Amino acid sequence: MRKMFLLWLVCPVLLNAQEIAVLKYSGGGDWYGNPTSLPNLARFCNQNINTKINPKTATVEAGSPDIFSYPFIHMTGHGNVVFSDNDVINLRNYLTSGGFLHIDDNYGMDKFIRKEIKKIFPDKELTPVPVSHKIFQGPFLFASGIPKIHEHDNKPPQALGIFVEARLVLLYTVETDLGDGWEDQEVHNDPREVREKALKMGANIINYAFNN
Template structure:
């Protein structure tokens, strides 16, 4: 683990609505890291522009939204270089929709950055599902899927772009960001803490 405190970085990109989603989610996941692990954390989320060289100072980034994703040339160059250099980006479609605007436009950006076949479904046996907590059935469902939000499908998979055998881009249509977008003090009312898979994601990115 890194000696420095872990920083939850949200990526700011010029298109879309990167700043209109999941405001409480980062604090919730950071609380879970403190609760379950010994990873030192910076308690405040940090926003970093995708076209900024500051991006390369952090091992983990989060990107989300509902609308068009269309990177500028500098954003595309930075995203590609960051991932190829070992960075980890968790991308979550807040529409929960495999045919929605965010999904279609983001997947097109990935084709342009990494090739047409780079983004692939990952198996339920992937190490990310047993990184800390174990999820034998693959990615846990969200309430938005089960209640018929978005495309009215339960997605039993996540997609990823792997670089040298490790995930560099983890891509979800399950809307985890909204699932975890609540005050961490309300977790005590849940039968099961639904942020545990988020802990797996963060630890995978850091190890």
């Protein structure tokens, strides 16, 4: 994949395009929330979009050089987030050299994460990802954009992004709770069709991260 070659050029870590990870961050927020989410998403992708992702997903710290080993990193939580100066530099280098970060507000992260994103990209604004964007077009079609999985404040779901040279490098999903929909069924007792909708959108995100 082209993006993986770009990452390899800037980091000596040998990359495996089929590995994904959870981002560990400082500030006190529960970065470890939704522990069954990524393993379930990995299995769904392997079964439905021909990936070979290791379901035993890794954990990587925001300031670690190991971040460059993963084409897709997922971040979630309910509370405070703080990126150090080193975290900011590391994340910016990762994202501008081919990496992809999906931040999924698990409810309560929004007021903290926006200022931390601004530290990474002070010259850019989070902008709505249009429904015409390829991340909503396949492998599964989401003609109305990001789906609503869990209700919190009776607000519409949003998919916001940071673009670098027209490439979506950071996807921030808020008022949707995709990660809750990826969890084991008994965690939230979501209907099958709700979980399937969340997993299909997750597969689209993985597909975009791996191929763009």
